Amino acid sequence: MTIHFSNITPDNWRTFKALKVKEEQKKFVASNVTILARAFAFRDYNSRVYAIYNGDLPIGMLMQHDLDDNSLVCVLDQFMIAEQYQGKGYGKSAMQLWFSMIKNEEKYDSIILCYIEGDEVARSLYLGMGFHYTGEVDEDEIVMEYNLKDKA
Template sequence: MGSPSITLQRITRENELACIALKPREDQLSLVATNADSLVHAVKEVTSIPHGIYADDLMVGFVLFDNEVYSDGYYWILRLMIDEKYQGRGYGRSAIKQLINQLKDRTDCRQIRVSHVPHNSVANRLYKRCGFQETSEFEDNGDIILSYSFEVNGHGD
């Protein structure tokens, strides 16, 4: 039996309750916003589009990312989480690679950015394994900013 096929599917009325039900581990609650909060954010921020991370037909995680270039000139991954029951199976890495592949052919996408709280070393390692690099920049709240530059990474290949 092969590994499941990972896809990103838009959050709709039909699957939003399944999305809201996804939870990180107890020790991760302070590291990520709740999916309910993220869905509210997506309604307010017109450039960001919420997606479920699916392993075959099962939603295992959530990602919120810009579907068009943000006002600062970058595409941002705003939220990423994998439900506690499905962590450690490569779903987060597969979802990030899917995002990179979706964005790499857009002529206005030169860089994807993501931020995380400083003590979230798991997220830091995950993003770096996917080709993101430290920028030495920080969000106003102190979050670390990482970037994936297509020029540096051979335009996603």
């Protein structure tokens, strides 16, 4: 397994647009076109979308942005691994790589994310990565946080 990130470009965006999650997961994650649109909408908050590869094989996408203008908080806005690559450790490996990148930036104090109740795969992954519940709910999404300062 050789997980790495790359940019979404004019040459590869259609490939990533075509990646899909399992039918029963569609209620938990935005479509890849929506992820790209959200990244554009959050561009003033340093949004970034990463194409996730295993070697040369496109397997998923990840979107992050700052919480606000002067943020020390990174928002993991979207994360998806295509259905045919799930259950093989790619999601965990991609999250570990992303964590390493975020920590190396030394810009943020914490990472926040939300997941929808019922998405047990995401909940398990995030808890396993060290996220904790904040007690907040944003609309129908449960908020979790990872404190980078405590992990330094």
